[in-house]
Amino acid sequence: MPKSASYQDFLIKSIQKSQDAAAYIEAILEEKDPEPELLRNALRNMVEAKAKINHLSPTLKQQHEQLDKMLTESGGAEIYTFVEFLDSLGFQVGIVPKEK
Template structure:
């Protein structure tokens, strides 16, 4: 009897490649019809795949927990409205791997230090 493989297992394995993780987040941000829970699901998948929870500082873990709460409450509405405004202004977001950064460092840095999101 042939074995079947879980798509979610495959997805998590592919998201271990930081470039794939960046493309996955970028794709959800470019969706025309947003689903309220999808952004949070995508971020959870990336965090799980990157296996970063165990190495996050206490502050970074708190930020991640707070972000989850905010996204559960709003469905990412503010983020999508911000991206919509950027499009109106002729701008766009670009999620990319940080240059000169080791992919093993924490993915959730304070907003003043985030280098992976270009506008």
């Protein structure tokens, strides 16, 4: 089901701040039994948010294209398996904005 334009606009605006973007991707990584497209869509949304505030470098765009290709093939299985493995070891993944 496609997202409504107003929801998509709200989402993109809400993840333009680094703290909110970090919480968004962290929540995606914590999903139990995620749909294969979930991580790809989240990363696409994050790239769109960066583009809206003019922080989309050519390197970031190229990295996103490479990662998107890998996630298309695997559905993010490796990433989610890694997160589950860490959970079994008693750890959790935390996403925090980089200090400038």
